[in-house]
Structures are given as structure tokens and as C-alpha cells.
Amino acid sequence: MLKIIKNPLKKKAKKCTFVKPIDNQKIAVKMSICMVNDDRTTITAPEVGVDMSIIVTNQHPTYLFNPIVLNDEDNILEIQYQDYIGNTQLVNINDNLDEIRSKIKLLQGTRKAPTKKKVAKKKKITKQRTTKNANKS
Numbered sequence: 001m002l003k004i005i006k007n008p009l010k011k012k013a014k015k016c017t018f019v020k021p022i023d024n025q026k027i028a029v030k031m032s033i034c035m036v037n038d039d040r041t042t043i044t045a046p047e048v049g050v051d052m053s054i055i056v057t058n059q060h061p062t063y064l065f066n067p068i069v070l071n072d073e074d075n076i077l078e079i080q081y082q083d084y085i086g087n088t089q090l091v092n093i094n095d096n097l098d099e100i101r102s103k104i105k106l107l108q109g110t111r112k113a114p115t116k117k118k119v120a121k122k123k124k125i126t127k128q129r130t131t132k133n134a135n136k137s
Contacts, residue, residue, distance in 0.1 A: 018086030
């Protein structure tokens with residue numbers, strides 16, 4: 001079973017190959033389990049000690065192999081990725097933009113993964129903002 005590691009390497013993740021697509025799918029499913037167990041909405045392979053360019057999220061599409069940002073505007077992130085069998089796909093994401101952006105930067109080796117404390121703090125701030133907005137209504 002995969003577990004979140006404290007300090008993933010700050011280097012560019014290796015591209016996924018599709019010689020045995022079932023292997024990619026198995027890793028992504030294990031990452032999904034780890035993500036849910038750690039109460040996260042998005043996770044990358046380096047965060048669980050796997051040197052592969054994979055993002056798993058609770059949005060659709062769930063698994064993004066070898067993601068590349070094609071267009072990054074204020075409210076929409078256009079990403080080209082491969083599905084688990086290697087077919088190239090495009091997706092426009094408009095939820096959790098900052099988190100997805102930071103995960104892609106992590107895969108590119110340009111930033112470190114957030115610690116569990118930072119993730120918990122961010123969730124607390126988001127919850128407080130939601131509560132304030134609900135009280136204003």
C-alpha cells in the first residue's frame with residue numbers, strides 16, 4: 001500500500017510509458033486509495049514515492065498521466081494528458097485550480113509538496129471562509 005512521504009524529491013517526474021497499461025492503472029488506483037485515506041482531493045505520484053508523472057484527483061477525469069498545461073487563464077486550466085492506456089485527451093478544469101497548478105509544478109520539479117500540516121491549515125481556512133459566506137447569506 002502506498003503512503004504519503006514527507007519530502008518527495010524535487011526533480012522532474014519521469015513520463016509514464018504505456019507498454020503495460022494495467023501497471024499504470026494499478027498505481028493510479030493505489031494512489032486513489034492513499035488520497036482518500038489521507039483526506040485529500042488531489043495527489044501526485046511523487047508524493048507517494050513513485051517517480052512517475054501522474055495526478056489523481058476526485059474530479060473527472062480522475063487519472064491524469066503525463067499532464068501538460070496548454071492554457072492557464074484565470075478561471076480555466078486547459079490540460080493535455082494521457083489516459084491509462086496512452087490515449088491523448090484534453091480537459092478544461094475550473095475547480096481546485098490552484099491545487100492542480102501546484103501539483104503540476106510538483107511533477108515538473110519546480111516546487112515541493114505541501115506537508116500534511118499545510119494541507120490541514122488550508123482546509124481549515126477554506127472551511128472558515130465557507131462558514132463566513134454562509135452566515136452573510
